[in-house]
Amino acid sequence: MALFEKRTEFISPGVLAKVLYDFTAEPGNNELTVKEGELITIVNWAVGEGWCEAANGQGTTGLVPTDYVEVRISYHRYRCLASFPTACPARTTLPIRALACRDNRTQHPIQHCEGLSPDTKKFPTFSKHGPEVYLLSKLLPKTGEQLTIYKGQVGAVWNYPNSSLSCVVADPKKGSKLYGLKSYIEYQVTPNSTNRSVNHRYKHFDWLYERLLVKFGSAIPIPSLPDKQVTGRFEEEFIKMRMERLQGWMNRMCHHPVVSTSDLFQLFLTYRDEKEWKLGKRKAEKDDVVGVMIFGTVEPPAEDIDLLEAEQKVESISKFTKSMDDGVKELLNVGQEHWKRCTGALPKEYQKIGKALQNLSQVFTTSGYEGEAILTDALTEAGKTYEEIANLFEEQPKKDLHYLMETNQEYKGLLGCFPDIIGVHKSAIEKAKEGDKLVALNKITTQEKSTMVNRIGTMSYAFQAEMNHFHSNRIYDFNTVMHYYLQQQVEFYDTVR
Amino acid sequence: MALFEKRTEFISPGVLAKVLYDFTAEPGNNELTVKEGELITIVNWAVGEGWCEAANGQGTTGLVPTDYVEVRISYHRYRCLASFPTACPARTTLPIRALACRDNRTQHPIQHCEGLSPDTKKFPTFSKHGPEVYLLSKLLPKTGEQLTIYKGQVGAVWNYPNSSLSCVVADPKKGSKLYGLKSYIEYQVTPNSTNRSVNHRYKHFDWLYERLLVKFGSAIPIPSLPDKQVTGRFEEEFIKMRMERLQGWMNRMCHHPVVSTSDLFQLFLTYRDEKEWKLGKRKAEKDDVVGVMIFGTVEPPAEDIDLLEAEQKVESISKFTKSMDDGVKELLNVGQEHWKRCTGALPKEYQKIGKALQNLSQVFTTSGYEGEAILTDALTEAGKTYEEIANLFEEQPKKDLHYLMETNQEYKGLLGCFPDIIGVHKSAIEKAKEGDKLVALNKITTQEKSTMVNRIGTMSYAFQAEMNHFHSNRIYDFNTVMHYYLQQQVEFYDTVR
Numbered sequence: 001m002a003l004f005e006k007r008t009e010f011i012s013p014g015v016l017a018k019v020l021y022d023f024t025a026e027p028g029n030n031e032l033t034v035k036e037g038e039l040i041t042i043v044n045w046a047v048g049e050g051w052c053e054a055a056n057g058q059g060t061t062g063l064v065p066t067d068y069v070e071v072r073i074s075y076h077r078y079r080c081l082a083s084f085p086t087a088c089p090a091r092t093t094l095p096i097r098a099l100a101c102r103d104n105r106t107q108h109p110i111q112h113c114e115g116l117s118p119d120t121k122k123f124p125t126f127s128k129h130g131p132e133v134y135l136l137s138k139l140l141p142k143t144g145e146q147l148t149i150y151k152g153q154v155g156a157v158w159n160y161p162n163s164s165l166s167c168v169v170a171d172p173k174k175g176s177k178l179y180g181l182k183s184y185i186e187y188q189v190t191p192n193s194t195n196r197s198v199n200h201r202y203k204h205f206d207w208l209y210e211r212l213l214v215k216f217g218s219a220i221p222i223p224s225l226p227d228k229q230v231t232g233r234f235e236e237e238f239i240k241m242r243m244e245r246l247q248g249w250m251n252r253m254c255h256h257p258v259v260s261t262s263d264l265f266q267l268f269l270t271y272r273d274e275k276e277w278k279l280g281k282r283k284a285e286k287d288d289v290v291g292v293m294i295f296g297t298v299e300p301p302a303e304d305i306d307l308l309e310a311e312q313k314v315e316s317i318s319k320f321t322k323s324m325d326d327g328v329k330e331l332l333n334v335g336q337e338h339w340k341r342c343t344g345a346l347p348k349e350y351q352k353i354g355k356a357l358q359n360l361s362q363v364f365t366t367s368g369y370e371g372e373a374i375l376t377d378a379l380t381e382a383g384k385t386y387e388e389i390a391n392l393f394e395e396q397p398k399k400d401l402h403y404l405m406e407t408n409q410e411y412k413g414l415l416g417c418f419p420d421i422i423g424v425h426k427s428a429i430e431k432a433k434e435g436d437k438l439v440a441l442n443k444i445t446t447q448e449k450s451t452m453v454n455r456i457g458t459m460s461y462a463f464q465a466e467m468n469h470f471h472s473n474r475i476y477d478f479n480t481v482m483h484y485y486l487q488q489q490v491e492f493y494d495t496v497r
Numbered sequence: 498m499a500l501f502e503k504r505t506e507f508i509s510p511g512v513l514a515k516v517l518y519d520f521t522a523e524p525g526n527n528e529l530t531v532k533e534g535e536l537i538t539i540v541n542w543a544v545g546e547g548w549c550e551a552a553n554g555q556g557t558t559g560l561v562p563t564d565y566v567e568v569r570i571s572y573h574r575y576r577c578l579a580s581f582p583t584a585c586p587a588r589t590t591l592p593i594r595a596l597a598c599r600d601n602r603t604q605h606p607i608q609h610c611e612g613l614s615p616d617t618k619k620f621p622t623f624s625k626h627g628p629e630v631y632l633l634s635k636l637l638p639k640t641g642e643q644l645t646i647y648k649g650q651v652g653a654v655w656n657y658p659n660s661s662l663s664c665v666v667a668d669p670k671k672g673s674k675l676y677g678l679k680s681y682i683e684y685q686v687t688p689n690s691t692n693r694s695v696n697h698r699y700k701h702f703d704w705l706y707e708r709l710l711v712k713f714g715s716a717i718p719i720p721s722l723p724d725k726q727v728t729g730r731f732e733e734e735f736i737k738m739r740m741e742r743l744q745g746w747m748n749r750m751c752h753h754p755v756v757s758t759s760d761l762f763q764l765f766l767t768y769r770d771e772k773e774w775k776l777g778k779r780k781a782e783k784d785d786v787v788g789v790m791i792f793g794t795v796e797p798p799a800e801d802i803d804l805l806e807a808e809q810k811v812e813s814i815s816k817f818t819k820s821m822d823d824g825v826k827e828l829l830n831v832g833q834e835h836w837k838r839c840t841g842a843l844p845k846e847y848q849k850i851g852k853a854l855q856n857l858s859q860v861f862t863t864s865g866y867e868g869e870a871i872l873t874d875a876l877t878e879a880g881k882t883y884e885e886i887a888n889l890f891e892e893q894p895k896k897d898l899h900y901l902m903e904t905n906q907e908y909k910g911l912l913g914c915f916p917d918i919i920g921v922h923k924s925a926i927e928k929a930k931e932g933d934k935l936v937a938l939n940k941i942t943t944q945e946k947s948t949m950v951n952r953i954g955t956m957s958y959a960f961q962a963e964m965n966h967f968h969s970n971r972i973y974d975f976n977t978v979m980h981y982y983l984q985q986q987v988e989f990y991d992t993v994r
Contacts, residue, residue, distance in 0.1 A: 154867050319863075323860040327853065327856050327857040330853045330856060331854070337849070338846045338850060341838075341842065341846060345838065346838065349834055349838060353832070353835060356828040359823075359827060360975075364821075366820065368817075369964075370651050372968075374976070375972050375975055375976050378980075475869065475872050479875065
């Protein structure tokens with residue numbers, strides 16, 4: 001089952017790591033002094049003999065023992081085997097700690113999120129205007145926002161920023177206001193761009209999600225936040241799980257070239273004080289380059305794209321995302337079923353067999369017959385081994401299936417955004433197809449009709465760029481998660497035997 | 498989990514083997530010419546370089562390629578680790594072929610035998626007389642039958658015959674009588690003592706069982722025959738399964754020093770023609786050394802055993818066999834449950850995961866994105882691997898759990914005989930305890946009372962011999978089956994990974 005080759009030397013340069021223990025450099029040894037809790041950037045993971053090269057916030061580099069460092073993005077141990085557009089920094093974070101579901105230990109926690117598919121949470125602002133607002137707009141926004149697309153190896157691709165943004169969501173702390181009447185959890189968010197932490201409550205993440213959806217939701221899938229649970233939200237397990245899912249969500253946003261470079265997202269990550277935050281919020285809420293108008297900030301393609309071509313492209317994306325949605329949901333269903341069995345009935349059976357063997361061994365010791373010891377020892381030993389296998393089976397899904405489920409869950413969220421996006425594109429194309437009729441009825445000019453067709457071209461171009469981003473991420477994510485899953489399974493069966 | 502050491506050199510001398518292909522000895526090479534189908538006896542399994550030493554029916558020995566030989570009793574590969582009374586040839590046969598249950602593939606076939614515990618099948622002759630028939634008998638039978646017991650290392654042990662009896666049940670053939678109106682299956686039974694086959698129908702085995710029960714049932718557990726199924730009894734799977742269970746039953750009888758040397762059993766194995774068989778049957782049915790009278794053929798112990806001691810011994814045997822019965826039934830229950838899961842729900846789930854991964858791979862090939870091949874290949878490969886794991890899980894129980902279940906099933910049968918045996922001993926002791934009262938009432942003489950006590954001593958002595966036989970077999974059987982089971986499990990997990 002060696003589908004992937006394990007290559008620990010391939011932790012990408014630039015990956016953020018957390019220092020676990022204080023380490024004082026020995027002078028003249030090219031070492032770097034680091035403090036517990038400090039965030040550093042890996043420069044070269046595989047210096048050898050247990051050392052890696054890292055950079056601190058001041059840009060000083062030096063050697064640090066790898067054991068002193070926790071690479072939060074454990075996936076990076078496995079280099080993606082797929083070929084990427086050169087500039088694509090697509091990446092997924094795997095939460096390192098295994099999570100157990102509080103309410104029902106035999107269920108993978110994804111079920112808690114069932115009610116949260118994006119279509120249950122529509123924003124009035126999001127679909128207030130039809131596509132003609134953009135298609136027939138006389139003046140496109142001049143806000144300095146400009147979404148650049150260039151023609152890469154795979155076709156249209158977003159312009160990826162030179163340095164890769166990432167952030168760490170950590171240290172959930174209980175806070176309170178109104179003299180202790182209202183409690184909340186505050187998370188520390190640290191981007192690698194500033195290495196400076198900002199604090200955010202869940203409702204701030206929620207605000208960010210809503211604004212991103214309003215602004216980019218016509219062009220880019222903005223997946224829902226993890227479950228907005230009300231009861232039990234101060235339970236440690238829940239807080240951990242939410243934190244790791246917020247981390248996953250933030251990673252996806254950080255790695256999106258359009259989202260990550262937006263004022264909105266930058267505000268969230270880098271505001272300096274309460275005043276700046278409030279001011280930024282107010283400005284964002286007044287922003288009118290939202291919905292279909294976002295296409296007005298996209299640099300138009302060099303060549304024309306005709307309506308038929310645009311229509312066929314939307315159709316094929318629709319078909320693909322629907323099929324993938326079905327596939328992902330199927331995998332989640334069988335995974336959920338398997339999770340239940342592996343953590344429920346199966347280990348219980350192994351335990352029972354173990355107990356039955358040990359009971360029999362106990363009975364045998366009472367026979368009064370000589371030469372019993374070897375057999376009873378063997379039976380007891382076999383019984384204990386079965387109990388160990390029971391535990392291994394019970395713990396295993398948290399070590400591997402969990403990540404396969406989480407990744408598929410993330411994709412279920414992303415794929416749930418496509419029907420809306422596809423709807424926007426389809427109704428825009430329908431509108432443009434009526435162009436000749438509208439000209440005949442004197443409702444629009446020939447010039448306006450031709451502008452509509454051009455703008456459909458721009459929308460199609462943006463959609464291609466987004467799909468290429470989606471595909472490269474998808475290939476990377478599934479490669480890594482499959483690799484990790486199979487690797488863990490091999491280790492599991494090695495342990496069992 | 499290496500509880501036992503694999504020692505293939507330890508196929509015991511004396512094990513019967515079947516020649517698979519013709520082999521012609523090269524002159525001067527110390528080889529033995531053998532014919533396909535011939536039964537030979539292993540003298541030394543581990544001559545080396547693929548050769549074993551064997552003896553043919555004429556007593557000629559020589560080398561034969563091990564590959565040309567099928568050791569029917571696969572258990573013998575693993576030498577028993579328990580210490581035996583030197584003369585004990587205790588042995589269990591494991592059917593080599595795996596069996597599937599026709600009616601419900603997710604159930605281990607043991608359930609078909611549920612209705613067949615010995616207590617549902619009482620014989621009137623068996624408990625017609627109370628123990629006083631023997632205890633107060635003036636003249637003990639003088640039939641030439643004499644059951645010798647000697648004091649071995651572990652206490653009283655039966656006198657084991659010098660050469661170990663075994664037989665092969667094979668080649669089930671359909672026969673008919675009454676001009677084809679009645680069909681039946683005839684099995685070929687070949688004992689190693691004559692190397693000559695006799696044919697027997699299931700009803701002959703049943704006759705043998707009934708007669709053994711009548712004759713020895715007060716002193717020796719005679720387990721029931723495998724299920725007497727009426728419908729579907731000509732189905733190939735059923736015939737195979739029945740044959741293997743008949744083989745197991747015959748092995749147990751062959752290895753019992755009292756049963757195997759009895760005229761009854763010898764008649765069954767070695768009759769020369771129909772006339773001899775019918776004559777022998779009539780004689781056996783007229784035999785009146787049955788039930789408690791069998792103790793009249795037992796050589797009395799050298800020392801007296803007092804009533805209290807005899808009573809305590811019966812009590813402790815009763816306790817042990819009851820606990821073991823519970824333990825064995827528990828193991829059968831959890832094993833049955835595990836069998837269902839391993840052959841039903843679990844592989845279905847692995848299949849589903851495999852299918853889900855392959856579906857996703859199929860969807861991904863339609864993306865039109867470059868660099869997809871490595872991922873889709875990996876997903877398809879992983880999907881196929883899961884389907885293979887599904888098959889492995891499904892087939893595994895037939896390779897290991899099956900034998901653990903069969904052995905425990907055999908012991909369930911044996912243990913089911915003990916309540917009757919214990920009942921005989923207890924009521925005999927009760928009778929003897931009334932001795933003084935009976936003397937006072939002038940119902941028996943002092944001489945008769947003392948004879949009763951002596952005869953209780955003989956019964957107790959015989960019971961000890963039987964228990965020592967039981968224990969040594971038990972230790973051997975459980976050691977081998979556990980060893981085999983764990984060995985198979987290790988190989989299983991090796992294959993999965």
